[in-house]
Amino acid sequence: MPNMPGMGDSKAPQATSASGVGTVESVDAPQRKIKLNHEPIPAFNWPAMSMEVTAAKSVDLGKAKPGAKVKFTLKKGTDGTYTVESLEAAP
Numbered sequence: 001m002p003n004m005p006g007m008g009d010s011k012a013p014q015a016t017s018a019s020g021v022g023t024v025e026s027v028d029a030p031q032r033k034i035k036l037n038h039e040p041i042p043a044f045n046w047p048a049m050s051m052e053v054t055a056a057k058s059v060d061l062g063k064a065k066p067g068a069k070v071k072f073t074l075k076k077g078t079d080g081t082y083t084v085e086s087l088e089a090a091p
């Protein structure tokens with residue numbers, strides 16, 4: 001993925017799924033894309049960052065509004081890309 005400094009440098013085995021929290025920056029529902037500004041995700045060795053990811057069909061992007069704080073789970077595919085598997089409002 002472009003524009004994701006600090007990712008992918010670790011030689012240590014990494015988790016294939018993880019949860020995180022962050023803020024929705026933008027949503028492109030027709031393209032199934034969501035841009036999240038998330039807090040660090042230690043399971044992936046990720047610092048805090050802004051990133052755009054694809055959302056699984058099961059995720060209702062209609063509920064994701066820019067500026068909303070959300071909890072989400074990400075899954076790493078065999079091709080190395082990440083998919084949002086669940087998304088819900090964070091307290």
Ligand SMILES: [Cu+2]
Pocket residue numbers: 004007046049050051
């Ligand atoms: Cu990231």
